[in-house]
Amino acid sequence: DAKTTQPNSMESNEEEPVHLPCNHSTISGTDYIHWYRQLPSQGPEYVIHGLTSNVNNRMASLAIAEDRKSSTLILHRATLRDAAVYYCILINNFGNEKLTFGTGTRLTIIP
Amino acid sequence: GAVVSQHPSWVICKSGTSVKIECRSLDFQATTMFWYRQFPKQSLMLMATSNEGSKATYEQGVEKDKFLINHASLTLSTLTVTSAHPEDSSFYICSALDWGRASTDTQYFGPGTRLTVL
Numbered sequence: 001d002a003k004t005t006q007p008n009s010m011e012s013n014e015e016e017p018v019h020l021p022c023n024h025s026t027i028s029g030t031d032y033i034h035w036y037r038q039l040p041s042q043g044p045e046y047v048i049h050g051l052t053s054n055v056n057n058r059m060a061s062l063a064i065a066e067d068r069k070s071s072t073l074i075l076h077r078a079t080l081r082d083a084a085v086y087y088c089i090l091i092n093n094f095g096n097e098k099l100t101f102g103t104g105t106r107l108t109i110i111p
Numbered sequence: 112g113a114v115v116s117q118h119p120s121w122v123i124c125k126s127g128t129s130v131k132i133e134c135r136s137l138d139f140q141a142t143t144m145f146w147y148r149q150f151p152k153q154s155l156m157l158m159a160t161s162n163e164g165s166k167a168t169y170e171q172g173v174e175k176d177k178f179l180i181n182h183a184s185l186t187l188s189t190l191t192v193t194s195a196h197p198e199d200s201s202f203y204i205c206s207a208l209d210w211g212r213a214s215t216d217t218q219y220f221g222p223g224t225r226l227t228v229l
Contacts, residue, residue: 098160
């Protein structure tokens with residue numbers, strides 16, 4: 001499986017945008033970029049995914065580099081409830097459904 | 112939509128007893144479910160892949176006779192920790208695969224079950 005690299009931790013002020021980076025330099029053409037987050041003492045929660053184009057949903061935006069070797073999850077206006085560990089995961093769409101969780105980025109929101 | 116439940120949310124048991132954890136997809140059918148384990152301050156580790164109507168596929172290093180998985184219907188998978196010991200104390204999380212909601216694999220996770228073995 002292609003690997004991803006994320007910073008261990010980040011801090012952001014409440015009500016400000018947050019940009020969470022992810023590097024995946026060995027991504028293959030059929031790998032989708034998925035983001036999940038895990039709030040304290042809860043199961044992970046799906047956030048967003050994309051292949052090549054930037055994506056938006058009600059939770060976040062996903063900006064994908066033109067060469068697809070990196071991506072950025074954007075929380076437009078962070079709230080205290082966004083404090084979580086964010087995982088960037090590559091999933092091959094050809095039947096490999098396993099998720100391999102790395103260490104993720106622990107996001108702390110400062111009131 | 113895409114809700115996955117787990118029961119119980121927490122359980123405390125004595126060493127040597129068995130514990131069953133249920134994972135249900137509430138509003139969709141899940142041919143495939145996954146079981147993960149998470150120790151404190153660590154990431155999720157996949158234990159096994161559960162396919163409805165067939166035997167589960169276990170990850171390397173996971174004892175299939177200790178962690179019994181049954182996926183008897185499209186909405187229910189169970190994990191039984193047999194003869195539990197204190198080192199089995201962990202946060203157990205299931206997920207269910209829903210092909211219908213997205214163009215690619217999207218897993219929806221349960222809230223987790225915290226197991227403490229005394």
